[in-house]
Amino acid sequence: MGKLPIRARAATTLGGAAGRMSRLAGRGDGSVIGGVIGLRVEPGLLSLLAADRQIVLVTGTNGKTTTTRLISSALSATGQEVASNAFGANMEAGLVAALGQAPEAPYAVLEVDEKYIPAVLRATHARVVTLLNLSRDQMDRAAEIWLVARRWREAFEAAPDCRVVANADDPLIAWAASGAHHVTWVAAGQRWHEDSWCCPRCGSHLRRDDLGWRCGECEFSRPMARWVLDGSSVIDSSGQVTELALALPGRANRSNAVMALAVAEVFGVSPAEALQKMRSVTSVAGRYTQVQRNGRNVRLLLAKNPAGWLEAFDVLDPAPVPVLLSVNAQVPDGRDTSWLWDVDYRVVRDRPVLVSGERGLDLAVRLEADGVGFELVGGIDDAVSRVSPGGTLDVIANYTAFQQIRTAVGRAA
Amino acid sequence: MTSMGPADWDSGRRDRGHRDPGRRDAGDRSRAPASGRRGAHARGPADLRLVWVYPDLLSTYGDRGNLLVLERRARLRGIGVEAISVNSDQPVPRQGDIYLLGGGEDLPQVLAVRRLRTDGGLAAAAAQGSVVLAVCAGYQLIGSEFGGEEGQPVAGLEILDIRSSRGERRAVGEILADVDPALGLPRLTGFENHQGVTQIGPGARPLSRVLTGVGNGNGTEGAYAGRVLGTYLHGPALVRNPGLADLLLSWAVGALPPVDPEYETWTTRFRDQRLAAVPV
Numbered sequence: 197m198g199k200l201p202i203r204a205r206a207a208t209t210l211g212g213a214a215g216r217m218s219r220l221a222g223r224g225d226g227s228v229i230g231g232v233i234g235l236r237v238e239p240g241l242l243s244l245l246a247a248d249r250q251i252v253l254v255t256g257t258n259g260k261t262t263t264t265r266l267i268s269s270a271l272s273a274t275g276q277e278v279a280s281n282a283f284g285a286n287m288e289a290g291l292v293a294a295l296g297q298a299p300e301a302p303y304a305v306l307e308v309d310e311k312y313i314p315a316v317l318r319a320t321h322a323r324v325v326t327l328l329n330l331s332r333d334q335m336d337r338a339a340e341i342w343l344v345a346r347r348w349r350e351a352f353e354a355a356p357d358c359r360v361v362a363n364a365d366d367p368l369i370a371w372a373a374s375g376a377h378h379v380t381w382v383a384a385g386q387r388w389h390e391d392s393w394c395c396p397r398c399g400s401h402l403r404r405d406d407l408g409w410r411c412g413e414c415e416f417s418r419p420m421a422r423w424v425l426d427g428s429s430v431i432d433s434s435g436q437v438t439e440l441a442l443a444l445p446g447r448a449n450r451s452n453a454v455m456a457l458a459v460a461e462v463f464g465v466s467p468a469e470a471l472q473k474m475r476s477v478t479s480v481a482g483r484y485t486q487v488q489r490n491g492r493n494v495r496l497l498l499a500k501n502p503a504g505w506l507e508a509f510d511v512l513d514p515a516p517v518p519v520l521l522s523v524n525a526q527v528p529d530g531r532d533t534s535w536l537w538d539v540d541y542r543v544v545r546d547r548p549v550l551v552s553g554e555r556g557l558d559l560a561v562r563l564e565a566d567g568v569g570f571e572l573v574g575g576i577d578d579a580v581s582r583v584s585p586g587g588t589l590d591v592i593a594n595y596t597a598f599q600q601i602r603t604a605v606g607r608a609a
Numbered sequence: 610m611t612s613m614g615p616a617d618w619d620s621g622r623r624d625r626g627h628r629d630p631g632r633r634d635a636g637d638r639s640r641a642p643a644s645g646r647r648g649a650h651a652r653g654p655a656d657l658r659l660v661w662v663y664p665d666l667l668s669t670y671g672d673r674g675n676l677l678v679l680e681r682r683a684r685l686r687g688i689g690v691e692a693i694s695v696n697s698d699q700p701v702p703r704q705g706d707i708y709l710l711g712g713g714e715d716l717p718q719v720l721a722v723r724r725l726r727t728d729g730g731l732a733a734a735a736a737q738g739s740v741v742l743a744v745c746a747g748y749q750l751i752g753s754e755f756g757g758e759e760g761q762p763v764a765g766l767e768i769l770d771i772r773s774s775r776g777e778r779r780a781v782g783e784i785l786a787d788v789d790p791a792l793g794l795p796r797l798t799g800f801e802n803h804q805g806v807t808q809i810g811p812g813a814r815p816l817s818r819v820l821t822g823v824g825n826g827n828g829t830e831g832a833y834a835g836r837v838l839g840t841y842l843h844g845p846a847l848v849r850n851p852g853l854a855d856l857l858l859s860w861a862v863g864a865l866p867p868v869d870p871e872y873e874t875w876t877t878r879f880r881d882q883r884l885a886a887v888p889v
Contacts, residue, residue, distance in 0.1 A: 332669060340714040340715070341714075342714055342716060343714075390668070393665030393666070393696065393697075394665060394666060394697070394717065394720070399716060399717070399720045400698075401665065401696060401697055401698035531781075531782065531783075531800075532670070532800045532802065532844075533800075534670040534671035534674070534800060534843065534844030534845055535670070535671055536671060536845075537671030537672070537673050537674035537677070537844065537845045537848070538668075538671050538673065557875065557878055557879040557882050558879065560875045560878070560879065561848055561875050561876055561879045562674075562848075564681075564875050564876075565674070565677040565678065565681055565848075566677075
């Protein structure tokens with residue numbers, strides 16, 4: 197921090213004070229307001245704060261916050277401090293706040309919104325960019341995903357020192373990453389195929405088999421991976437098989453963990469050291485949290501888009517544990533609920549389904565079309581009251597619906 | 610009336626349902642839309658054949674919703690349904706009753722129109738009187754021309770007499786529109802997300818007049834001619850507009866009995882909420 201120019205130092209100090217005030221006033225975790233104020237004083241603050249640090253950027257449609265947390269945990273095995281925007285504030289102000297709050301940390305792991313990757317890569321000279329997956333998400337305001345991938349490609353071509361750690365099983369990710377000068381390929385899996393039926397390079401229909409995907413026309417195909425997720429284990433670059441044994445549930449998190457192991461390797465952290473730290477992560481920014489509410493056990497899952505819902509269904513408790521589905525359509529959620537029709541809800545036919553949220557009626561007609569019985573409820577407490585005392589309720593909600601429920605059951609969750 | 614055999618129909622991938630082996634004839638396609646192509650009696654288990662065209666390229670905004678709503682509303686009338694999805698590497702069968710085209714990004718839209726022109730199945734089916742519902746990118750590509758990924762003019766399929774181009778800014782948001790009184794439908798509600806401007810030629814009519822939103826860009830929304838109908842109401846447009854779904858079904862199979870109100874409860878509540886949420 198001592199080497200920061202005076203204006204940058206003033207900017208971080210002011211920003212830090214604002215963040216503390218915001219937390220004291222109970223207006224959230226204070227991770228954005230400080231950055232906003234700091235950037236007003238010094239617009240080049242992100243570059244200045246990033247200088248001389250080893251920076252990892254994490255992006256993709258789903259799993260950013262969790263993977264950021266897993267990589268941070270893994271890098272803590274170095275014994276060094278790791279700066280991170282752990283609460284998912286993933287635009288410039290959030291990144292500035294995270295770096296400003298840990299001025300001495302030699303490492304930073306930063307979750308970055310998909311469309312900001314080119315600008316943030318230029319500003320931070322990140323050593324590693326982690327690419328998880330790309331699928332349809334909030335299309336009323338986000339760019340079309342093929343365009344996002346093309347901009348990434350161009351950014352990587354212009355960053356010769358950057359290593360990209362990329363999910364080889366996602367064709368659009370593979371196409372974006374193949375523009376980079378250094379790539380670590382990870383076979384992290386892809387369950388959601390609906391946005392990658394066509395070759396990102398030439399547009400022809402992609403063929404899929406046990407070995408991955410291949411374009412019948414231009415021969416673009418899944419790269420050979422150095423790391424492989426195999427069921428509940430990882431096969432590392434030396435061929436050794438290690439059980440992941442995470443505390444976090446689900447296939448999506450095993451995939452996130454393998455990506456994190458590949459990033460950790462870049463910094464000399466072995467899979468064994470990294471996993472020891474990663475296994476202690478039990479919830480991430482409220483996700484996967486279990487809380488007690490009026491004598492019932494409530495488990496919170498976030499799902500913001502069709503691919504995310506697919507992964508959330510994967511970690512539901514077995515039937516007949518009831519599930520509450522809650523959907524809003526505020527600006528952060530996307531104002532358009534069309535995506536509900538891209539989710540196959542037939543998988544929850546086997547259990548009691550409760551529905552809430554500002555767009556609960558959108559969900560109601562969706563479930564009806566899939567032949568899923570359901571009950572419309574007023575909110576989380578109404579839902580909890582329909583579960584027998586001592587019982588469990590799973591909750592899947594999209595972004596603002598999740599935040600509302602999390603606030604209702606207590607910020608501590 | 611059609612000469613295409615069942616093998617052609619069989620070439621697509623089946624989603625749900627099964628084909629009625631007894632059916633060999635697509636029926637009289639020359640009748641006017643109001644009376645439908647067949648009588649409302651003696652329906653077999655697969656009396657309505659729905660073809661979802663190129664979901665691998667054109668299904669960006671929950672387009673499956675239109676397929677599911679047509680299926681549901683047909684079955685509620687006791688009409689057997691067979692639905693298939695045809696990907697862009699498969700031939701489009703010519704004996705479908707209703708063809709659905711959805712929304713897509715710019716590049717897939719250009720690929721889709723190239724393949725559909727080479728394939729010829731969709732245009733042939735439309736010429737024979739099959740029903741076509743085309744949404745968003747699908748709407749543009751059944752016209753004579755539309756704006757490609759760099760805004761360049763791309764030739765369309767010329768199934769509907771419309772011509773589209775790239776507009777100045779993207780139209781994103783809720784849309785309300787009053788339907789051409791000739792169709793006898795209640796107000797349309799939907800969501801649009803496109804950058805197209807569409808002009809309607811003498812061979813087609815505007816589907817509706819915009820109350821809120823952008824639509825075609827000249828105060829109208831969508832277009833139709835015969836049994837072909839296109840709209841910028843994207844994704845699951847029929848979910849909010851069951852009347853439009855029933856219109857398409859009646860074009861395919863003739864007059865329909867009303868749906869038991871018990872099965873309309875959620876649709877009505879949802880539709881009313883969306884209509885009330887948007888200022889006129």
